[in-house]
Amino acid sequence: MSQTSAETTRKETAGYSIEEGNAASRNAYQWAQKTFSTRAGKPGEPAQDLAGGFSNEIRFGAERLGIGSDGIGTKIEVAERLDRYDTLGYDLIAMVADDLAVAGFVPTNLSNIIDVNTLDYTVVDELMRGLHDAAQFSQIAVTGGEIAELGNRIGGYPGARMNFNWCSTAVGVLHPSLERPLSGANVRAGQAVVALRSPSFRSNGYSLARRALTKAFGEAWHHAPYTGPDAAEMGPTWGEVMLAPSLIYSPGVARVLDAGLPLFAAAHITGGGIADNFKRVLKSGVGAELTNLFEPLPAMQQLAELASISPTEAYLYWNMGNGMLLVTDEDHADAVAAHLQADGYDARVAGRITAEPGVRLTVGAGELRYE
Numbered sequence: 001m002s003q004t005s006a007e008t009t010r011k012e013t014a015g016y017s018i019e020e021g022n023a024a025s026r027n028a029y030q031w032a033q034k035t036f037s038t039r040a041g042k043p044g045e046p047a048q049d050l051a052g053g054f055s056n057e058i059r060f061g062a063e064r065l066g067i068g069s070d071g072i073g074t075k076i077e078v079a080e081r082l083d084r085y086d087t088l089g090y091d092l093i094a095m096v097a098d099d100l101a102v103a104g105f106v107p108t109n110l111s112n113i114i115d116v117n118t119l120d121y122t123v124v125d126e127l128m129r130g131l132h133d134a135a136q137f138s139q140i141a142v143t144g145g146e147i148a149e150l151g152n153r154i155g156g157y158p159g160a161r162m163n164f165n166w167c168s169t170a171v172g173v174l175h176p177s178l179e180r181p182l183s184g185a186n187v188r189a190g191q192a193v194v195a196l197r198s199p200s201f202r203s204n205g206y207s208l209a210r211r212a213l214t215k216a217f218g219e220a221w222h223h224a225p226y227t228g229p230d231a232a233e234m235g236p237t238w239g240e241v242m243l244a245p246s247l248i249y250s251p252g253v254a255r256v257l258d259a260g261l262p263l264f265a266a267a268h269i270t271g272g273g274i275a276d277n278f279k280r281v282l283k284s285g286v287g288a289e290l291t292n293l294f295e296p297l298p299a300m301q302q303l304a305e306l307a308s309i310s311p312t313e314a315y316l317y318w319n320m321g322n323g324m325l326l327v328t329d330e331d332h333a334d335a336v337a338a339h340l341q342a343d344g345y346d347a348r349v350a351g352r353i354t355a356e357p358g359v360r361l362t363v364g365a366g367e368l369r370y371e
Contacts, residue, residue, distance in 0.1 A: 022272070047181070054099035054268050054280070057174075057181050064174040066105030066181065070095035071167035074206045078242045080160035081222040085123055087245040088166065089131030091203040094246035095270070096170035097138050098324065101250035102266035102281075104182040104257070105172035110135065111144040112168040117154040119147065120162035127166065138248045140170070175257045184265040184281030184327075189355040191264060192333035196252070197294040197346035198323030199233075200244035204271040205317040212307035213238055228298035241299045249324045252343045256326070261336050265327040273316040275359040275370035278325055282357070290351035291362040294321040311363050327353060 039045045039058075047057035047064075055068030072091045079085050097107040112131070114124065124147065135142050156163030174181060201209065213221035222239030234241045249268075257263065265281040267274075278288060296314070300321070304314040314320060328336045333349045340347035354360075358371040 022276075054102050055096075055105065057103070057105075064181070066100045066103055066107075066172045066174065067169065068096050068099040069167065069169040070099060071165065072203050074210065075201075075203045075242070076164065076166065077157050077210065078206070078222065078239060080157035080163065082239045082243055083161065084243065085126035086130040086133075087243060088127060089129075089134040090137075090245035090248060092131060092166055092168050093134040093138055093140060093170075094248045095203055096168050097140060097172075097248055097250040098268045100170060100172040101253040102182065102268045102324065104175050104178045104263070104266075106175055106254045107138060107140050107170050107172040107250050109141050109143045109172075110168050110170040112142065112166065113146045113148070114164055114166050115148050115150050115154055116162050116164040117149070117151055117156070118162065119149050123162040123164075134245075134248065138250055175254060177257045177260065182263060182265050182281075184283040186264045187282060187284055187286055187327055187353055188264075189286050189353050190330060191327050191353040192330045192349055193288060193290060193351045193353065194326045194328060194333055194336050194340070194347055195290070195293055195322045195350035196249055196324040196326070196340060197348075198269070198319045198321055199247055199297075199346075201242060201297075201300070202246040202270065202319055202323060204319070206242070208307060208309075208317050209242060209303055212303050213242075216306045226299065228302060230298050234297075234299060238299075247323060247345075249345070252340050252345045253324075253326070255343055256336055256339055259339055261332055261339060262329055263326055263336075264329075267325045269319040269323050269325065271317075273314075273318065274320065274322055274325070274361065275368075276316060278359055279370070281327070282353075282359075285357055287354045287357040288351060288359045289354050290325075290360065292348060292350045293361065293363075294346070294348070294350075296320040311366070312368050315361060315363070315368060322350070325350070 036046045043060045045059045055066050058065050058067055072088055075091060079088055092112065100107045131142060154163050154165060217224035222237060224238045226234060226236060226238050226241050234244060267278045267281050269277050282288065300318050326336060337347040337349055358369060361368040
């Protein structure tokens with residue numbers, strides 16, 4: 001598929017272009033960088049070497065802190081459809097905590113903003129109960145927030161008790177074993193890649209998923225039976241499959257560093273899929289060959305068929321069963337995977353770093369190439 005036709009397909013299937021989104025993000029960051037000089041040599045000075053990364057570094061003397069912001073996106077509509085809100089806190093923390101973790105920061109604090117149309121106390125209580133549980137799991141203190149009633153500026157699923165958007169900012173400290181954040185600058189050919197399995201869609205690619213499900217099952221798609229081989233784990237309906245919470249990886253990454261195991265880079269697999277996110281930390285002209293990734297969730301395979309999109313496209317929109325990639329020495333790869341497994345995560349050595357640029361994925365009997 002040519003670049004032009006691929007871009008057209010992305011716009012038609014997902015309603016937006018990944019390339020256009022990346023360009024807008026780069027432009028926004030360039031404007032943000034123009035403000036860095038206001039704190040040069042002062043507390044809060046931003047780092048200059050994490051451009052294109054998942055979070056950024058701010059310096060307070062010798063102390064290096066990480067900071068990042070994100071939200072849940074349109075996965076909120078699934079919760080509104082099912083009238084269940086106690087799992088979204090895991091998604092909210094995963095989006096920001098794991099963005100910090102891949103740079104070597106240990107997340108410590110989070111502040112959140114809930115923008116609502118009309119306030120419903122019980123929904124907010126469910127949201128915050130879930131956020132509490134996720135914060136306990138990841139050892140984060142929720143230190144502040146804001147609830148804003150914005151009336152018809154906020155839309156969502158009709159008939160829901162409350163329509164809302166939910167975003168947060170998290171900060172963390174650089175892991176004591178590191179002298180500087182993991183930027184990918186030290187990634188070299190011959191190093192190994194360890195993958196962590198994702199048991200859900202996390203919080204990305206939902207616009208395309210909802211469009212495919214609506215086309216297949218109608219407006220009440222969230223009640224449609226899910227008959228995949230993992231239905232006992234995921235749930236009996238497509239709504240429950242799509243609401244499955246994100247697994248938070250940051251505690252596992254921190255404990256790998258606690259054990260003295262080396263990490264040189266990491267990628268959080270969110271919007272843009274494996275290749276688009278992994279390329280953000282392949283900064284020295286190297287590439288990757290990933291021949292032993294986790295298999296896609298059966299639901300993802302079914303959705304790809306419902307949306308009539310190719311594996312090439314599916315691996316751009318969804319994590320396809322792989323939520324995070326870590327780069328370590330070849331000699332330590334098995335130990336990193338085993339340490340994560342002992343900590344309750346599914347992890348495996350998935351491939352290696354190559355001298356040739358681009359990311360190549362072995363998928364079934366074929367290979368996908370992303371230059």
